[in-house]
Amino acid sequence: MKRYLLLLLMLGLPPTAALARAEYKIVTASERGTYIQIGRDLAKFVAEPADINLEVLPSKGSADNVARLRDEAGVKFALVQSDVYQAFLDQAASGNRAAGRIIRPLRVVMPLYNEEIYFVVRADSPLNYIHEIKDKKLSIGPVGSGTALSATTLYRLMFEQPLPESNATYVSNEEALIRLTTDKSVDVAVIVAGQPAKLFADMKPEARQFIKLLKLDDKARESKRAVETYYPAAIRPSSYPNWITEEVPTLTVKAFLVTYDYNLEHTTRYLNAFADSLCRNFDTLQSQGHAKWKEVKLELPALGKGWSYYPPMERAMRNCIAQQGAGAPAGLRQSRPAGPAARSCTQQEKVMGLCGS
Structure with a gap:
């Protein structure tokens, strides 16, 4: 143990920091749905090797996940449907300030499955x-x-x-x-x-x-x-x-894995490790995880207008994919804009949790 501590000090690493694990959360959906099983796979096969304790939380679903990723402490990842993500973008573009505040800092990690x-x-x-x-x-x-x-x-x-x-x-x-x-x-x-x-x-x-x-x-x-x-x-x-x-x-x-536009060096370092682990353990996800992983491709396709990858994780993923000789990414079809929102609380705003914001 003394030799280990001495090595850490020689490398300029505080022993307590080097031994610490990040405590993060991912919001999914109902206990009997697919999202929560995908979250558990990410926690076991991806987060664990990246030195992250990833707590898998049930939720009401995608719209709830978007809001919780934006505002709930410790939530670093969310599973979100493409039409929900697009609906928030459309509401923001139509002038809904609450939707804009929630969605603009969110970033895509990678598309998953249908x-x-x-x-x-x-x-x-x-x-x-x-x-x-x-x-x-x-x-x-x-x-x-x-x-x-x-x-x-x-x-x-x-x-x-x-x-x-x-x-x-x-x-x-x-x-x-x-x-x-x-x-x-x-x-x-x-x-x-x-x-x-x-x-x-x-x-x-x-x-x-x-x-x-x-x-x-x-x-x-x-x-x-x-x-x-x-x-x-x-x-x-x-x-x-x-x-x-x-x-x-x-x-x-389409389902997406989503994060936030973090800029703290400590958080970025762990998210980079998560991205690298996701790439390197992708075969394990497909062989030992939920059957839906077999439909996921290890690629970062072009995103639609208003959609953005999280740059640090994107770089880590692309570097890993390139090292593994993955093929070129394919295009991804996105939902079309749903049109301007009414001034009163619409049904869409209601189901997105934007009423009264």
């Missing part, structure tokens, strides 16, 4: 397709969740009008399924989660008697409006063998 959007109805529902949800009672996740923003944005895109507040229920995914199948106060539960999502993967075969998924009809004009912003995809039976027997076409939204 999250599937599930439209769940009762097994005996006459509905079969996503574009048939107009005028139905929808559960769209808690206020502040990415699900709420995705659901309301999709509704507005498909039907060219807002989801009526009288038809919107803001509850958790679990509560939504209960209301859907018991008191039937909900006709459709909209849930955003990367497959396989624990909420559905834990279901028993009997679930088929109670709930089913709506399909995307790519020929419907409402669907064509939706895919101008979101991505077509499929929910696979291999993800939920106890529940579905064939692929269900649906829509997806």
Whole structure:
């Protein structure tokens, strides 16, 4: 031990500082969602080798994560849906000062994977397709969740009008399924989660008697409006063998790992170490982490207008990728602006937690 301390002193490193580990937090989503599992993978396979104790926190979802990353002490990372990030940028550009204060200092670490959007109805529902949800009672996740923003944005895109507040229920995914199948106060539960999502993967075969998924009809004009912003995809039976027997076409939204524009040398040093560890342990994430990691590419593609990488982590990542001989980054499609915000509190501002700011 004495030799170790002597070596630290020779290198000019205070022994206490050299032995310290950073204590950081990452905000994710619900306990049974995919985000929290991705956060746990980052804590175990990336943060730990970088000398960071990364506490994985549940949250209401993406919009809540954006605000907590901006204001909550110790939160250094957040998992955020691309449409939520873009919505904050659009609100800021339209003059919403609260949105601007929150989003402008945020920076992208890297894009992750696409999250599937599930439209769940009762097994005996006459509905079969996503574009048939107009005028139905929808559960769209808690206020502040990415699900709420995705659901309301999709509704507005498909039907060219807002989801009526009288038809919107803001509850958790679990509560939504209960209301859907018991008191039937909900006709459709909209849930955003990367497959396989624990909420559905834990279901028993009997679930088929109670709930089913709506399909995307790519020929419907409402669907064509939706895919101008979101991505077509499929929910696979291999993800939920106890529940579905064939692929269900649906829509997806991109997930991002996001941080803040930090300038303290101590913080930057640890975040650089995190970025380098993320690159060097990427194969471990794909082999031992959640199945969604297999869909992630180790690359930093061009971002849309208003989006920026965090420069120190970007440099660390690009240097590591170059050393590993990774291929050139590909382009990334972004959500289109949603247009100017009204002066009163809109439904979008409500689900983003901007009302009363």
